[in-house]
Amino acid sequence: MSGSPHFADAPLGLLRHHPNELRARHCHDDPFVAVVLEGGYQEAGDEGRFDVRPGDALIHHAYESHLDRVEAKGARVLVLDLPPELADSPHVRGHVADPDALVRIAARDPRAASALFAENFVATPASAFDWPDILAHDLRADQGFALADWAERAGVRRETLSRGFRLAYGCTPKAYRAAVRARAALDAVRTTRETLLDIAHRLHFADQAHMGHAVARLSGAAPGWWRRQMDTRRA
Numbered sequence: 001m002s003g004s005p006h007f008a009d010a011p012l013g014l015l016r017h018h019p020n021e022l023r024a025r026h027c028h029d030d031p032f033v034a035v036v037l038e039g040g041y042q043e044a045g046d047e048g049r050f051d052v053r054p055g056d057a058l059i060h061h062a063y064e065s066h067l068d069r070v071e072a073k074g075a076r077v078l079v080l081d082l083p084p085e086l087a088d089s090p091h092v093r094g095h096v097a098d099p100d101a102l103v104r105i106a107a108r109d110p111r112a113a114s115a116l117f118a119e120n121f122v123a124t125p126a127s128a129f130d131w132p133d134i135l136a137h138d139l140r141a142d143q144g145f146a147l148a149d150w151a152e153r154a155g156v157r158r159e160t161l162s163r164g165f166r167l168a169y170g171c172t173p174k175a176y177r178a179a180v181r182a183r184a185a186l187d188a189v190r191t192t193r194e195t196l197l198d199i200a201h202r203l204h205f206a207d208q209a210h211m212g213h214a215v216a217r218l219s220g221a222a223p224g225w226w227r228r229q230m231d232t233r234r235a
Contacts, residue, residue: 005218007028010028010079013110016075017074018070019072019073021070023070029063032080033114035096040054040075042068044067044169045065050126055099057094065179081111086121097120102117135150135161139176185214188203190229190230
């Protein structure tokens with residue numbers, strides 16, 4: 001897949017974030033989970049905005065983008081492979097009762113630590129902080145509305161909409177919608193037999209070619225390539 005986009009690394013094991021570190025919006029191609037051990041940070045991305053503290057955990061699916069704002073005291077995080085049984089989970093935030101046990105087991109057997117995480121992960125409901133989170137939720141749920149109409153209904157000035165959302169999520173609402181739409185298209189291409197034309201129509205792309213360009217920009221490969229991979233795995 002020559003010409004693939006640049007993806008951020010999420011190395012398995014212990015990871016330390018510096019005090020007041022700001023990681024600009026970035027994309028990971030591999031799924032993983034992050035368990036907070038010390039300190040905390042705010043993450044804002046394709047699945048919402050979350051403040052996390054020790055014991056909290058975030059599930060990251062493939063090709064998801066987010067930014068991280070680390071607290072003044074920094075943060076220490078354990079990164080594990082996403083357990084297969086949680087790959088299709090609609091929940092992205094939760095907590096584990098004994099994160100130190102995960103650290104001890106991960107030092108010997110990362111796969112066993114990932115399996116233990118799956119057994120002990122308890123999902124916690126997401127909550128909106130303010131209007132950018134509500135807009136992000138609405139963009140994920142219904143991608144066909146006009147942003148100007150949303151701003152009028154929410155009582156947010158149009159000139160404030162883009163600026164305020166960018167401050168919270170690191171991108172404009174338009175770019176956020178495009179990223180969410182591309183991920184939804186890629187997921188449908190990789191996991192269903194829905195025709196490419198039907199996917200493009202359902203997700204409000206201008207046409208199938210528009211969807212193809214969006215998927216390729218996100219993942220580095222066109223929808224046809226992903227479909228062939230799926231067919232090969234099922235053969």
